[in-house]
Amino acid sequence: MRARKRLVKFTADISPWEASNNQRLLNKARKIIEVGTAVIKGLRKKDLTGVIEGKRKVEMPKVLDPFAGGGSIPLEVLRLGCEAHAVEYNPVAVLILKATLEYPQKYGEKLVRDVEKWGKWILDEAKKEIGEFYPEEVDPAQESLVKGMMNSGWVPVGYIWARTIRCVNPSCGAEIPLMKQFWLRRKETADGKTDWSDSIYLRPIVDKDKRQVDFEVVERRRIEGFEPGKGTRSTVSATGSFTCPICGVTYKSNDLRKYGKSVGFGHRMICVILSMRGIKGKKYRIATNKNMAAYEKAVEALSDKTKDGESEYSAIPDEPLPKDGTLGFRVNKYGFSRWGQLFNGRQLLSLITFVEEIRAAGSKMQSEGMSSDKIAAVLSYLSLGADMLADFGSTLCMLNPTGGRGVVHTFGRQALPMVWDYAESNPFYREGPSWEKSVEKSARIARDLSHLPQGYTVQCSATVLPKKTPVVSAVITDPPYYDSVPYADLSDFFYVWLKRTLGDTHSDLFSTPLTPKSEEIIQEPTRHKSNNSKAKEFYEQMMAKAFCEMSRKTEDSGVTTIVFAHKTTEAWETLVNALVRTGLVPTSSWPVHTERTGRLRAQDSAALASSFFLACRKREGNEAAYFKDIKQELNKRIMERLDHFWEQGVRGADFFISAIGPAVEVFGRYEKVKKLSGEEVSAFELLEEVRKLVTQYALGRILRGVKLEKIDPLSRFYILWRWTYNGETVPYDDARKLAQAVGIELDDIRGKDSLVSGKDKIKVAKPDERKLEEIAKRQPVSLVDALHKSCLLWKADKRKELEKFLDEAGFMDDAAFWETAQDLSDLLPDGDREKQMIQGLLMKAPTMAREAGKQLTLSKEWLS
Numbered sequence: 074m075r076a077r078k079r080l081v082k083f084t085a086d087i088s089p090w091e092a093s094n095n096q097r098l099l100n101k102a103r104k105i106i107e108v109g110t111a112v113i114k115g116l117r118k119k120d121l122t123g124v125i126e127g128k129r130k131v132e133m134p135k136v137l138d139p140f141a142g143g144g145s146i147p148l149e150v151l152r153l154g155c156e157a158h159a160v161e162y163n164p165v166a167v168l169i170l171k172a173t174l175e176y177p178q179k180y181g182e183k184l185v186r187d188v189e190k191w192g193k194w195i196l197d198e199a200k201k202e203i204g205e206f207y208p209e210e211v212d213p214a215q216e217s218l219v220k221g222m223m224n225s226g227w228v229p230v231g232y233i234w235a236r237t238i239r240c241v242n243p244s245c246g247a248e249i250p251l252m253k254q255f256w257l258r259r260k261e262t263a264d265g266k267t268d269w270s271d272s273i274y275l276r277p278i279v280d281k282d283k284r285q286v287d288f289e290v291v292e293r294r295r296i297e298g299f300e301p302g303k304g305t306r307s308t309v310s311a312t313g314s315f316t317c318p319i320c321g322v323t324y325k326s327n328d329l330r331k332y333g334k335s336v337g338f339g340h341r342m343i344c345v346i347l348s349m350r351g352i353k354g355k356k357y358r359i360a361t362n363k364n365m366a367a368y369e370k371a372v373e374a375l376s377d378k379t380k381d382g383e384s385e386y387s388a389i390p391d392e393p394l395p396k397d398g399t400l401g402f403r404v405n406k407y408g409f410s411r412w413g414q415l416f417n418g419r420q421l422l423s424l425i426t427f428v429e430e431i432r433a434a435g436s437k438m439q440s441e442g443m444s445s446d447k448i449a450a451v452l453s454y455l456s457l458g459a460d461m462l463a464d465f466g467s468t469l470c471m472l473n474p475t476g477g478r479g480v481v482h483t484f485g486r487q488a489l490p491m492v493w494d495y496a497e498s499n500p501f502y503r504e505g506p507s508w509e510k511s512v513e514k515s516a517r518i519a520r521d522l523s524h525l526p527q528g529y530t531v532q533c534s535a536t537v538l539p540k541k542t543p544v545v546s547a548v549i550t551d552p553p554y555y556d557s558v559p560y561a562d563l564s565d566f567f568y569v570w571l572k573r574t575l576g577d578t579h580s581d582l583f584s585t586p587l588t589p590k591s592e593e594i595i596q597e598p599t600r601h602k603s604n605n606s607k608a609k610e611f612y613e614q615m616m617a618k619a620f621c622e623m624s625r626k627t628e629d630s631g632v633t634t635i636v637f638a639h640k641t642t643e644a645w646e647t648l649v650n651a652l653v654r655t656g657l658v659p660t661s662s663w664p665v666h667t668e669r670t671g672r673l674r675a676q677d678s679a680a681l682a683s684s685f686f687l688a689c690r691k692r693e694g695n696e697a698a699y700f701k702d703i704k705q706e707l708n709k710r711i712m713e714r715l716d717h718f719w720e721q722g723v724r725g726a727d728f729f730i731s732a733i734g735p736a737v738e739v740f741g742r743y744e745k746v747k748k749l750s751g752e753e754v755s756a757f758e759l760l761e762e763v764r765k766l767v768t769q770y771a772l773g774r775i776l777r778g779v780k781l782e783k784i785d786p787l788s789r790f791y792i793l794w795r796w797t798y799n800g801e802t803v804p805y806d807d808a809r810k811l812a813q814a815v816g817i818e819l820d821d822i823r824g825k826d827s828l829v830s831g832k833d834k835i836k837v838a839k840p841d842e843r844k845l846e847e848i849a850k851r852q853p854v855s856l857v858d859a860l861h862k863s864c865l866l867w868k869a870d871k872r873k874e875l876e877k878f879l880d881e882a883g884f885m886d887d888a889a890f891w892e893t894a895q896d897l898s899d900l901l902p903d904g905d906r907e908k909q910m911i912q913g914l915l916m917k918a919p920t921m922a923r924e925a926g927k928q929l930t931l932s933k934e935w936l937s
Contacts, residue, residue, distance in 0.1 A: 080105070093152060094521070103154035107131050110546075113630070134546035137626060139535035139619060142166050142560075144173040146549050147528050157528035158542060160535055162592060164582035165564040165571060167532045168453055174528030176450040177519040185520045187451045191438070192512030195430040195455065199508065200501060203426050206371035206419055207499045210347070230355060230505055231480065232364070232497040233257070233275075233344040233472060234417070238324070238332050245320040247284040250277075250341055251329075251493040252304040256474035257290070257344065257357050259301075269294060273357055274301035274474075275344060279318045286318055288343055290357050304494070315493075333408030340417065340468075342368065343494070346479075348504065372418035378425060388425045389413040390569035392587055395562040396599045401488030402562065404469070412569045415467045415483075423466065423500050424570065427459045427508065431574045449578050454519060456574040458511035460567045465498050465506035472496040480506060483566065487558045532582065534592040536618035538626055548623045551636040551684075555612060555644035556596040561588040594619065596647070613647045620655035624691055631690075633657055638684040641807050642760050645733050649756040657689040658741035662714075662734020664723050687734055697745040700754045707739045708766060715770050725797050729767050736763045761810070768793060768814040776896050783889040787822060788856040789815040792893070794837045795907075796900050808835035826850065828858070839907045840864040854882045860894055864910035867917070891918050 083105075087098045104125075111124045111131045123129030136150045141159035143166055150157040151174065159170050176184060209226030235250035258273040270293050278287045305315050314325045324332070332338070342360040349356075379388045390412040394405045409415065416424065431452060438448045464482045469492045471481045480496045483489070503509050533539055535552075553560065565587045572583040590600065594615040601607040623633050637648055652659070663686045714735040715728075723731050736759060740746055746754045772781055772789055775796060781789070790812055797811070805819070808829075812819040823829045827843040830836050840861040848865070849858040859882050866875035879885040894911050901908035 093149075099152055099154075103133075106153060106155065107133065110134055135543055137542065137545040137548045137623070138550045139538065139548065139623060140550045140552045141170055141530075142551065144170045146551060147174055148522075148525075150549070151525040151528055154526065156526070158545065159528060159530045160533060160538060160542065161530070162532065162534050163561055163564055163588055164532065164579075165567050165588065167530060167582055168571065168575070168579065169457070170528075170530040172450075172453050172457060172519075173522060174530055176453065177522035178525055178527035180447060180450055181523045182520070184447075184450055184454075185516050185523070187438075187443075187447070188454045188512065188516045188519060191434045191451060192455060192458065192508070192516070194437075195427065195434055196501075196508050196512070198430045198433070199423075199426050203371070203374070203422060204501060206367055206374070206422070207501055208367055227347040227349045227356060228502055229499050230346040230348050230502050231472075231499055232342055232360065232368075233346070233494065234340050234468070234497060235343050235494045236468075237339040237341050238329070238336070239339075240317045240320060240322060241332075242317065242320050242322045245284060245317060245322070247286065247317060247319040248339070248341070249315065249317050249319075249324075250286055250305060250343065251315050251338075252343075253493050254304045254474075255301040257346070257472070258355075259474040261475075267295075276301075277305070277318060281319055284319050288359055290344065290359060292357075330406050330408075333406075335408075337408055348502070368419055371422050375418050375422040375425070378422065387413075388428075388573070389421055390573075392565070392569050395559070395565075398603070399562055399599050400556060400559045400597060402559070403488070403490045407491050412566065415469060415489075415566075416463075417468055417497065420466045420468070420497060424459065424463055427462060427500070428570065428573045431455050431459060432577075435578060449575075452575060452578050454515040455512070456571055458508065458515050459574055460570055461506065461511040461514075462500055462508060463567065463570050466500065468492065468495045468497075470496050470498070482506070484563070487563060489563070489566075534619075535594070536592065536615055536622060538622045542626055544626055544628055546628055546631050548627055548631070548633040549636075550623070550634070552616065552619070553593075553595045554637065554639045555641070555647060556608075557639060557644075559595065559597060561590045561593045564588055596644075609643070609647055613651050616648065616651040617654045620651055620657055624655060624657055627691070629691065633689045635687045635689060636684050637687065639730075641804060642764070642810060643804075643806060645730065646756045646760055649733070649737055649759070652687075652689070652737065653741055653756065656692040656744070658692045659687040659689050659734050659738045661688045662686065662731070662738065664718065664727055664731045685730060685734060687737070692742065692744065695744040696742070697747060698743045700746050700748055703739060703743070703746065704762075707736060707762075710735045710739050711763065711766055712770065715767065719774060725799075728771060729764065729797060732763050732767045733760065736760075761813075764810055764814045768811075771796065772815075775900055776893060779889050779892050779896065784893060785853075785855045786815045786817045787828075787851075787858075788893070790817060790822075791828070791837065791857040792897055792900075795897065798837075799902070799905075800837075800839060802831065802834040802836045805831070805833055805835055808837075828861075840910060841868070841906055845869075849878070849882065854884075856884075856890055856893060859884050859890065860897070860911070863914055864907065867914045868910055891915065 083098075083101070086092065087095075087102055092098050107130075108121070108124055110133065111121050114131070116124065116131075120129060124131055133155045135156045135158060136147075137158045137160070138146045138150075139160040141147055141161045142163075144159060147157035147159040147170070157174060159174060161167050161170055180187075207229055209228050211226050235252045237248050237250050240247045240249055252275075255275040255277070256272070257275060258271075260268040260271040262268045273290065273292045275288045276291050276296060276299060278289055280287070305318060314323055315329070316323045342365055345358055345360050345364055347356040347358070392412050394410055394412060395402055397405050399405075404415065413421065434455065435448055435452050438451065439445075443451075464484060465480055467483045469483045469489060471485070471492055471494070473479055473481050480498050498506050500508050531539060531542065568583070568588050571579075576583045592615070594612060596608045596612040598605050598608045601611060620633075627633055635648075635652075637645075639645060639648075665684055665686055711732050715732060718728060718731045740754075740759055746759075748754060768789075769781075771793060772784075775792060776784065784792075793811060793815065794808075808831075809819040812822070819829070819835070823831070823835070826847045827838050830838070841864075843861055843865070845862065845865045848862040849855075851858060859879070862878060863875060863884075866878065876885070884890040894915060898908050898911040898915065901911075
C-alpha cells in the first residue's frame, strides 16, 4: 500500500505542465516504466536486478494514439521514453505531428539553425516588398528627442477597425460603425472595478446634423454617463443587435444577416496603436487619412499581385466555407462564403507575400543542394509560422484591452463567431504576433523536441489501421467528442494557406481542395442532409470500427485508455454503445480536471471542467446476464465510486458523468445484458438507471439532514439544476432526463410560468429573472416558488407582505424550508445574486418567526 501511495504521489508530481522538462522526474518515470515492463515480461530476479541497476535494457512499451490530433499524447509518450505511434486523418494535424514527433529528432540542431536562417531571409524579403504599408511615424513634439536614434519612429502595433452598415432609414443614411465595445486599455482595481486612472477608451462623437459618427481617445478619466463596455450594441438585446447613434433605429441579428448577404459590410479604420522602442507603454490615436491611404495603397498592391496569377489555385483563398448551420460557424450567416473573405486587403497582401517568400526559400534551398526531405522539414516549420500569422491576422481577431498578447487570435474558441470590431496586427512589429515571433517559437520548439526519441506518424482513418502499425502494449487516445468540435471544418482555415505554401512539397497531404471529411468521426447533421439520427448512427458505427481496430492492435494483456468529455448523455450513450459492441470493458474510470478556468469555450455553456479517463481491457468470454441479477452489483459499484468522487470534490455536471464509467465497468463484462423478457438492455436504459441513482445520491448530499420526502419534485429538480448547470441553458433532452430522474415530466412544468422556459434549449430562471406576480400560483405552493417569491419580497423590502405570504403558505415555521434554503445557498457560487438574496432572507428568518408567534426549530447549526 505504501508503494502504491508513493507511486500516486509521483504521478501527481510529474503531471503538471511545468514538470514536462524536469529531467530528474522524467528519468525516474522512465525507470519505473522500464522496471514495470520487465516485471510484466516475467524476467528472472537476476535479470530484473540488472534492469534496476541499469546494466540491462528492456524494450520500452509501444503506445498508439489513433486520434492523435496535434500530438499531445504521443509527445508525452516520447517524454516517458516509450515508442509513440500516431495516427491521424486530418492533414493539418498530420503536419503538426511530423513537426513534433519526427523532424526535430531526425535533424536536430541543424533544423533549428535552418529555420532561423531562412526565417530571417523571408523576413528581409517581405519587408522589402510590403514594409512600406506599415509605415513608422515620428511625433513632431518628440522629433528632437529621437533624432539620430536607431528605429526612432513610432511603430504601428496594430489598427482597430469596425465593420459598418448604411442606416436604411431614408431620413438618415448614416454610416454606422458596428462596435461591440469601446475599450482600448482597461485596468481593474483589486475589487474588480475599473481603474479609470489607468484606462483608455474610444468615445463616439455624434453629429446628427452632418449625420456622421467620429471618435476621440479618452485617457485616464471617466466621463459620467458613458459606458465604454457597451459600444453601439443595443441595450435591449445582448444577441447582436445594434442601434444607429444618429436616428436610434435598432438593427436586430436577422437584419444584420440580411444586410451582410445582400449588401455586404463596409469597414472603417477607427484607431491606430503605436509603440516606440525605449518608451514604456503604447500610444493610441484616431486613424488619419494618411493611415487610410497606406491601407488603400496596400489594396492596390494586392490587386496588382493577384490579377495575373497562373497557379492551379488563386492566391486569395476562394475555397468555400462550410454549409450554413455547421457547428460553431456563425460568419457564413452574415454573407461570408469564402475563406479569403475573413481577411482585409492588407492582411491578404501580407499573407500572400509570406507564402510567396516561403516558396522562394524552398527553391533557394534546392539550388543550394539541400535534400528534399530536409527542405520539407524546414518549409513545414516556416509554413506553420505563416499559419500563425493568419491566426492572428484575420478580421475575426479582437483587441484584448486587459493586456496579455494584445490581440485575441481567430481561434480564441473552437468556433468562428461573428466579430464586429477587430484588431489588425502588424506582422513586422516584433513584440506582437509577428513573423519574427513565429519563427522564434518554431525554432525553440524544434530545439526542445530534438533530444527526444523519434516517433512515427501515419495519415489514415482510425477505422482502418495500416499493416505497418505494430501491435502495442497500450492505446491512449482522446477521440472526437461527438458534436463538440467541427475539427476538419475549422482546420480548413489553416489548410487553405498550407496548400499554397506546401502543395508541392507535401503533395500527399495537400492535394485535395479542402481537408477530407467523409471519414471524420463527428456527429455533424449537415453532412447527413441535416438528419440527426443518421449523424448519430454514423458516429456510433465509425467509433465502433475504430475501437475494433484499437483492440486488434493491442496485446491481449494490453490496456486501452479512452479520454472523453461531453456533457450530454446522448453523446455518452453513443460512446458506450460503441464500446460494448467492440468488447472493450472499462476496468476503472477517473474524472480529471483538465480545463482551464475562464476558457472561452466554457463561458455561457454547461461545458465540463473534467475529462473522463476510461481504462479498458478486452472482454474475456461471451457471457450473458440478466439485469436483475447484476443490478445490486451495479448499484454497489456506482455508490462506492460516487463516495470517492464526492470526497475528491467532483461536482455538478462532472459528477453526473463520473458515474457512467463505474456503471459500464459492470455492464460491459457481459456480451449481453437482458431483461426477463429476453430483450437486451440498451445503453440508454443503463444511463437512465445511472441518472436516477446519482440524483438520489446528490440530493441526499446537498440536502444535509433534510428528508427528501419533505421536498416536492419541482424543488428537487430546481436544486439539482442549479447544482448541475447553475444558470446555463441546456439541450431539451438532457433537461427532460433530469426532470424524469426526480419524477416529473419536463413538458408539465415548461412554459407554465417563468421558472422553466425554452424549446430546443431549456432555461431555468433564478428569482430575479421571474415576475413576482407570476410566482407561487401552483397549488400546493412548491418550496422553490415560495423561496423565489420570498427572495423578491425581501429584495423589495416588503416585510409585511413577506411575513403574510410565508405564514399563509405554511413555510414560516417549516424547518425543511429554511434548511433547504441554507443548503441551496451553500451550493451556489460566491457572488451569485440568488445566494445573496437567500443569505439576506435567512438572516431575518428567526426574527420573523418569533414576531409571528411561531416556533422555528432547526435540526442543524444555523448559519455556522
